Amino acid sequence: MTTSSQKFAASHETTPVLRLPGTAALAAAVAGGVLAAASAAMSWTWTDQFPGDLTYYGSPAGLQWPALVGGLLTALLALAAHGLKGLRWLSPSGSHNGVLFAALGTLAVCWYSVIAITVQLDGLVNLDPGGWVAAVGSLLAVVGALGLPLDRRRTVKQTPFAPWWYLVAGVAVVLRVGFGQGWALNAVPPGVRPLFTENLWFFVAVPVVILGFRLWQLLDAWLRIGRIERPLPAARALPSWAEILVITAVFALGLGVVEFGISTEYGELFIGFLLLAVFATAALLAGGTVARLSELTTRHRAVTTGAAFAAAGAFPFTQSSETYVLIGANILIFATVALGLNVVVGLAGLLDLGYVAFLGVGAYAAALVSGSPYSVFRGLHLPFPLAVLIGALAALVFGVVIGAPTLRLRGDYLAIVTLGFGEIFRIAMNNLDGRSGPSLTNGPNGVAAIPDVNLFGFDFGRPHDFGFVQLGKFGNYLLLMLVVTAIVVVVFGRVANSRIGRAWVAIREDETAAEAMGINGFRVKLIAFALGATLAGLAGAVQAHVAGAVSPDQYQFAGPVPPNSAFLLAAVILGGMGTISGPLVGAALLFLIPAKLQFLQSYQLLAFGVALILLMRFRPEGLIANRRRKLEFHEAELPAQGGPTDDALSKAGA
């Protein structure tokens, strides 16, 4: 531990960014947070024109909720990091960086709201006192937080920024204006003019990216925010029931947060929610609360899993609108498929770029035997469990057929072959319509009108009463999907920590060494690939019944709507490779964000890309680091020593 702090002492320091007198910084942070929170109970604007109706005094609405939460979090974290008795659990690491992150989150929400009100309603006159209080309070909180002793890097390494980038940005702005007004069009031949007039966004994106990057560099050089791994003080010993209670409370809270996110009714609110969620997560990570919680959850693994499933199962009961329940069910499908992909990518390290095709195989196979009038096997209506089995088996067969020839080779062949398979699958499904090919899939129209599942007399298509609450069609399906998710979670958890799972990880780490340890690389890779395909097929069979139809364009390599192969891969990598909860969380976010940002239209993928880049910049190991990576942090006291890494490494084998 001493060596660890020495290591950090060389590169890091704990100093304020702004030197403020005495306890002024703390006071400002707390007061700012409280002000911002208090503003939520005031009116921010006088008309109800702005979505969410922020005109009431006395009760928060819409965007005021994130402001309230952010403000309170800032104030509490500031007090906790200061060492106020009874609050230490909120900031066990004692780092003040969390306060800054929370304050920045509050600032982002409040200023975003205020600016959105001003712009949409045309003028600052539309701001009520509450809006002013929110803006000033959150700014005060940030100034205060900057005066607290923060963990900072001593030096900032940055890639040099060539000044001619400004020129590029300037030219792009001129072109944007020129093409927008038309006079610059004279410079280009008429044939290609639409190329410019229809892609004006490009000339906006270029300066935004360049200036944004430069701004970030300047900010980074000024703030120098870093992260010092402090050993957490031993937690106060709680009785086991209390710990379980804490876990339950955390999941209940999590359910609340997710529900808020899913049921945001307009884009502005979702953006506010997202801004706060990102910064609050960063704040809790810096404060050590997340580390403390994960200690707790690893101690009570069964309880944690149970609580997570209970929270997911409770979700449809808390929703009045079926739309949001459908979103929930789709998130579950997407997340389950991502977890299946995690076997292939996260454990065995095989890059599968056409994974969604296995989902499609499962979905089509199940749809064909589901009794749909559009299926070529019209009369065939197999019971649901059998249809699921057929879906999984069909995917298994395809997995083996694709994997067997490819996995014998090392290198990136698999990525290429799976990418091809993904495309071939979609195109084949489009063409097996009886005209361009044999009649099997009904071509681009797909297999529609798949009858609802009926299990033991329980019709999934109709609402059912459970005591006081009613569960609609999608609620039924959500619970059904939850069972499939549970199966995949159990399979993943058990296999990952077994002889075969260890062999996968060994292959991923060093294939030559793994083979020298007696592992038949081809065999175990094929098992991983086939298992991944089977799990996708399983999910696909359910998906076909939830959606009630399958069509080729649902299964693309990349597209704005998940699940597609690119998004699945992103979910795994974002969430954390090799973990269970990582892909589930990653998938939930990746589903929700595009679904909620639809109002951005063509900018949606751009925004999504920027978000991905930011995440990979700040948390390359993914949202949820796996057990082994966690060990890495706990072993910071050991000097990391690798073997000599000269080029002789390749000499020793392969």
Place this chain on the structure above:
Amino acid sequence: MTTDTAPAAPLAETVLEATDVVMRFGGLTAVNQVNLTVRQGEIVGLIGPNGAGKTTFFNCLTGLYVPTSGVVRYKGQVLPPKPHLVTQAGIARTFQNIRLFSNMTVLENVLVGRHTRTEEGLFSAILRGPGYRRAEAESRARAMELLEFCGLSGKADHLARNLPYGEQRKLEIARALASEPGLLLLDEPTAGMNPQETRSAEELVFAIRDLGIAVLVIEHDMKFIFNLCDRTAVLVQGQKIVEGDRETVQNDERVVTAYLGEPLEGTTTATEADQ
């Protein structure tokens, strides 16, 4: 008289028998017509200047390379050139450049080494029946024993990459031993170690021999080799120029020339290499 060690040695079972092994890379003959036998209970050394082809010879033995020609037998059986089948048959190895599974824990590394001696497949892992639990517990117990044997018992839950260098080498040996080999190939096990660590590595190799495992070891540290080995073979430019005990090897002038870096023109090895 009858208990004299010298006549007893030929009676021991032959573990490894490499016959006329040749390995060519394009125009370069890295291993040229090498014959080598290792018997039960022996520690055999393999030395030679850098680039002599020692590691390449190991790779030919373990199936990492398919020899251009020649046969490798383990306990009388011809080995297929597939690394996993070689390990299955009973030959385990370490690497000159440590090749641990660096993001796995120390215990997991050894458990991976047990792969060939266990057979739980996918389904038993999913179902987790009593048989599976028993096998897994046994594997763990065995792995912990091996860690203790190699002096790593306190480090089971550390990440392999975070071990100090000397312990990484020991872990590679523990991982190799987990496959319950009859022959252990060590490629420069003391490279980069301080004298103290080298001493403990020596003891470890003796302890391994006492388990009844034959050892073939590549090393540049002559003191280590001559302390340890019953027999030493010298490889120069892919050819075995001499094999025998300490005196034979040390007094051979070709060995001396090779190690002093004399140009090889006019020596016997050069004329052989020309052929």
